[in-house]
Amino acid sequence: MQTGPEKQMISMFEEAIELSSQFKKATYEPTFRGFFERRRPELARMLKEIREKDEGRRKQLIQVLGTEVPEYASEQLHKLSDKRKRENRILDYNLALVTFFIPLLLYSRDPELEAVADEMISSWNRIDTVTMKVGKSTFEEINGGFRKRLCYVTTAVCRSLQKPDECYELKLLREYRDRYLVSSEGGKETIREYYNIAPTIVKRIERMAEADVIYQKIWEEYLNPCIHLIEAGELAACRTVYTNMIQDLEQDYLFS
Template sequence: MDDSYGSITAGLLIGLDVQVEDLEDIELEDYSRYYEQYVSDTKESIDTIKRIWKDHPTTCEKQMEDVAKMLLSEVQGEISENISSWRQEDHVEFIDHYRNVIGLYLIPLLKDIDKDFSNCLAEKFYEKWVEEFPSGAFEMLSYEQIADEGRNPFTCYITESIYKVLNRNDDYDCYELSAFRQFRDDYLLGQPEGRELVRKYYETSPKITSKIDALPNAEQVYCQIWEDYLSLCLEEIEESEYEECKRRCIRMHRNILELVEGA
């Protein structure tokens, strides 16, 4: 790759000191303003990406692969540099900050550069991001889908949805959700197949919850998931029966997918 392409990643990252709150905590009007500022800050990098496509259309996919690798490497560097100042128990929340920035600004920008090729770069970067940070998965949306349609790339996942239905504390730090996150980080991600399991869960969960929410008996479905799977999995976590919990989670995910696909 031309050395000048290395400036692309620096340019895309330089504008990421924008508002990083979850979409639920930011007004769409403010989001649009922050996004437009990000577009302005990254103009030079975007122009370079467009030049790659124009000058090398037949090898653009390989070029985008290289850009995606470089971009992830830069993000990893920033995370490594800054995460040391956070308490160990806050590391997951720190990764979520980067997930929010990437999902609200970087991915929408990459998807909107040029419809002919920008999805290629967005998808390649997202694939590498999730491979490195499985718990940082989200739904890839364009700016129009977020700003005009009000869609949220961080649609709440199965456990959070269940807790809302059960009228329990759905705070980020509540006991049950913290226990599930600890199981994910301390056990599941350390297993040979664990990263792939977590990646699939986070990639499919937004679609699963959307389909369940559209069912006339959505509350009943969520309650059944809690009774049949998650409440038992929580007991297994408390008893350090992690392998049993993992198998139960796999069955839960498979059965829920079959349920919503047949709906």
């Protein structure tokens, strides 16, 4: 049975899951700040307990805290025999981690809590049932809407098509985003809009029985044409397709 800071970790994670289910651009900042204020006393007690340990026991406690949530999540996932339900739960957990829980640990910029976050990310990404990895995410990065390491829609589409995590297509599209789009006029705003809406869009698609059909359509209508345009050096034309994808996905899965 969990006690002390370990129990607090699970409690914070469960609240993060609840908050992330309503993850929206317009409400993210006040929702996150409220989350932090509610959990500030627990974080302070956790930090105090870590700092009171000698070096060896400090590292041990950081490891225990960092693995608590992944172990809890893994137990819950193994209870689900249905693949679709398990994938939906993984997506819920991923979204909670990257939008609220990891940023919560990093918000006060305490190195000990950052070490807990690092351990958690590493432990989470080693879970055998996890099909989408998580990266380090801060409140400031998410609130700005620009996170280079997370590409929700493209990653979900490639995964549905059974392409590997670091497939050629993903690398090419990320390179296009990071080298061309971000430096072009209005490019950061385009990317920011995408990262504000993408987590919610993927979550809604994943809950649909025809998710694989939807991802195939996104691939055929947007991503594959973008890849061919990039290969042909038609970068501006690719941006048009990319922008149309954002607008169409917003219309179909946010405003419908």
